[in-house]
Amino acid sequence: MRDVAIVAFAQTRHTGHDTGLSEPELILPVINEVKERTGLTRFGFTCSGSCDYLAGAPFSFVSALDALAAWPPISESHVEMDAAWALYEAWVRLQHGDIDSALVYGFGKTSLGDLRTIMTLQLDPYYLAPLGLDQLSYAGLQAAALGAEREELDEIVRRSRADGRANPYALDLPDPEGDGLVAPPVTDGAAAVVLAAGDLAGRLTSSPAYIRGLAHRIEPHYLGMRDLARSVSAADAARAAGVGKGPVEVAELHAQFAHEEIILREALELTGDTVVNPSGGPLAANPVMATGLIRIGEAAARILDGRNHRTVAHAAGGPCLQHNLVTVLEG
Amino acid sequence: MPSDPLVAQHVLEFPGGYTRSTGPVVGRFLTELRERRIVGVRTGEGRVLVPPLEYDPATGDPVTDEYVEVGPAGTVTTWTWVGEPLGAHPVDVPFAWALIALDGADTALVHAVVPEHPKAMRTGMRVRPVWRERPTGHITDIRHFAPEVTRIVSPVRAEYRLRAGGSLGVFLAGVERGVLLGGRCERCAKVYVPYRTFCPECGGPIPDTLELPDTGTITTFAINNLPDPRAPEVPFVSAYILLDGADLPMIALVAGVPAHEVRQGMRVRAVWVPESERTASMANIRWFAPTGEPDVELS
Ligand SMILES: [Zn+2]
Numbered sequence: 001m002r003d004v005a006i007v008a009f010a011q012t013r014h015t016g017h018d019t020g021l022s023e024p025e026l027i028l029p030v031i032n033e034v035k036e037r038t039g040l041t042r043f044g045f046t047c048s049g050s051c052d053y054l055a056g057a058p059f060s061f062v063s064a065l066d067a068l069a070a071w072p073p074i075s076e077s078h079v080e081m082d083a084a085w086a087l088y089e090a091w092v093r094l095q096h097g098d099i100d101s102a103l104v105y106g107f108g109k110t111s112l113g114d115l116r117t118i119m120t121l122q123l124d125p126y127y128l129a130p131l132g133l134d135q136l137s138y139a140g141l142q143a144a145a146l147g148a149e150r151e152e153l154d155e156i157v158r159r160s161r162a163d164g165r166a167n168p169y170a171l172d173l174p175d176p177e178g179d180g181l182v183a184p185p186v187t188d189g190a191a192a193v194v195l196a197a198g199d200l201a202g203r204l205t206s207s208p209a210y211i212r213g214l215a216h217r218i219e220p221h222y223l224g225m226r227d228l229a230r231s232v233s234a235a236d237a238a239r240a241a242g243v244g245k246g247p248v249e250v251a252e253l254h255a256q257f258a259h260e261e262i263i264l265r266e267a268l269e270l271t272g273d274t275v276v277n278p279s280g281g282p283l284a285a286n287p288v289m290a291t292g293l294i295r296i297g298e299a300a301a302r303i304l305d306g307r308n309h310r311t312v313a314h315a316a317g318g319p320c321l322q323h324n325l326v327t328v329l330e331g
Numbered sequence: 332m333p334s335d336p337l338v339a340q341h342v343l344e345f346p347g348g349y350t351r352s353t354g355p356v357v358g359r360f361l362t363e364l365r366e367r368r369i370v371g372v373r374t375g376e377g378r379v380l381v382p383p384l385e386y387d388p389a390t391g392d393p394v395t396d397e398y399v400e401v402g403p404a405g406t407v408t409t410w411t412w413v414g415e416p417l418g419a420h421p422v423d424v425p426f427a428w429a430l431i432a433l434d435g436a437d438t439a440l441v442h443a444v445v446p447e448h449p450k451a452m453r454t455g456m457r458v459r460p461v462w463r464e465r466p467t468g469h470i471t472d473i474r475h476f477a478p479e480v481t482r483i484v485s486p487v488r489a490e491y492r493l494r495a496g497g498s499l500g501v502f503l504a505g506v507e508r509g510v511l512l513g514g515r516c517e518r519c520a521k522v523y524v525p526y527r528t529f530c531p532e533c534g535g536p537i538p539d540t541l542e543l544p545d546t547g548t549i550t551t552f553a554i555n556n557l558p559d560p561r562a563p564e565v566p567f568v569s570a571y572i573l574l575d576g577a578d579l580p581m582i583a584l585v586a587g588v589p590a591h592e593v594r595q596g597m598r599v600r601a602v603w604v605p606e607s608e609r610t611a612s613m614a615n616i617r618w619f620a621p622t623g624e625p626d627v628e629l630s
Binding site: 020038056112116120125126127130131132133134137138140141143144145175219220222223224225239322328 | 334337341342343349351353357380381382388408409410411412414417418419420421428430431438439440441442443469470471501580594
């Protein structure tokens with residue numbers, strides 16, 4: 001395996017409403033920011049993550065390429081998933097050994113539609129989508145399967161929102177009221193990461209965040225074929241990535257609902273010493289399709305600026321934590 | 332000039348719907364559904380997947396071509412309540428999404444459950460499908476699941492004609508005049524109200540009526556939380572009231588005081604309906620209300 005490190009991370013100051021910026025306009029500042037920070041203007045590989053259903057337009061990622069300066073032609077790819085998986089693809093590409101740098105970015109505007117019902121479109125079209133099972137409904141099923149105490153869930157939301165208020169990129173949200181399931185906030189935003197392999201990493205930054213483990217695992221899509229109270233795939237991915245090989249100072253978890261954090265803490269076998277989602281996490285800002293990449297970026301930023309030595313990032317996709325990606329970063 | 336802000340409505344839609352092939356496995360399930368049967372498919376390891384998938388999610392191996400009828404009853408393993416259904420949901424009344432382990436299946440089906448009442452919803456409850464009138468081979472052929480029948484309501488009603496003669500007739504005649512009639516036992520000197528012709532304790536005769544005051548003392552009481560057509564409101568209080576001069580209490584309603592302030596030893600007086608409305612019936616006394624006198628020490 002080649003040493004691959006995250007050498008730069010940038011994210012938008014996310015908003016809870018549509019500011020009117022187009023997707024390329026949203027992306028351009030973060031692309032420019034990581035270019036300036038690394039001094040790189042061309043990359044061996046570029047990969048992005050987004051979802052056409054968020055914009056309600058086919059091939060919406062193609063127009064986003066306008067933000068890249070894609071002429072002369074670049075080597076580019078896209079995943080219709082959270083950009084954390086674009087980072088995975090870029091990491092695999094760098095393992096080929098013929099290129100040394102990659103740009104990864106993700107973006108999403110959930111202000112354009114009703115995410116609750118848009119997420120129904122990701123369900124299987126035979127058994128689940130025709131029922132109109134929506135995002136809150138299947139999250140509710142998982143919360144019920146876990147059966148966590150209301151106080152514990154409320155405390156996770158309170159802590160996340162307080163941390164989010166201290167994070168200039170996250171949303172400034174009040175403490176939640178009521179005793180129901182708290183949904184992640186409507187969020188528009190984007191994020192970009194630069195990966196560098198081999199000697200290039202050390203030349204671009206004094207403290208690269210080396211990817212020491214990176215793995216993803218998936219479970220059956222149909223909710224009734226799984227034990228929703230546990231995340232076997234997150235546990236498997238964490239084991240494969242080597243989360244337990246050392247102390248985890250900080251874990252950034254892609255928990256869009258409070259109960260997901262409880263499930264993920266157990267799956268990743270995090271101890272009480274690990275600080276979870278100091279950025280506020282998805283409960284404080286959830287630009288869908290960038291949220292997972294932001295978890296990796298936030299975990300990497302703490303190593304890039306010397307605050308931590310070993311952090312873990314998690315990204316999720318699919319209904320009820322179906323698909324989980326775990327990254328272990330070390331200074 | 333353009334309006335500010337510039338906002339446009341945008342709709343993504345496949346008019347008429349998106350045509351999809353079902354393949355043999357999903358197709359078999361939906362075909363059976365049209366016949367109001369629910370089938371699962373057996374995996375190589377012998378598990379029954381419902382709804383059927385082409386591959387065993389545990390091993391990735393193709394499933395067998397053995398289809399097994401399951402249910403139609405099943406057990407709710409997990410559920411979440413939907414208080415405000417969305418337009419796309421299968422029913423337009425509050426309902427629960429549930430994972431339902433159908434009898435004979437090794438996995439759970441996701442569907443809607445409509446209980447009689449939200450509080451009737453619970454894990455472990457038994458449910459059965461309620462079918463659409465004309466199934467077409469679609470997951471929504473099952474409109475929703477409903478609880479299995481575990482109880483019925485049997486109407487009971489019989490009519491009787493009662494006649495108050497004897498001592499009760501005498502007592503009610505008194506009530507019609509606004510007087511409570513009792514009687515004293517000749518042998519043991521105990522005073523009973525309502526009036527009766529013999530003593531229940533010694534069997535001695537009670538030849539004459541005795542007018543008793545309509546004031547008394549509460550000896551014990553109950554707060555009732557189920558509505559009663561005769562009671563002023565819920566909760567209401569029924570009490571034993573020992574009329575002044577009587578040796579046995581009468582049961583009557585107490586009102587004119589919050590239920591939680593009623594106490595043993597409280598002094599009360601009958602509240603009569605206006606004279607013009609009186610009949611030979613206990614309805615002449617609406618209830619007993621506190622007199623405001625000091626409480627009586629009960630021995
Ligand atoms: Zn007697």
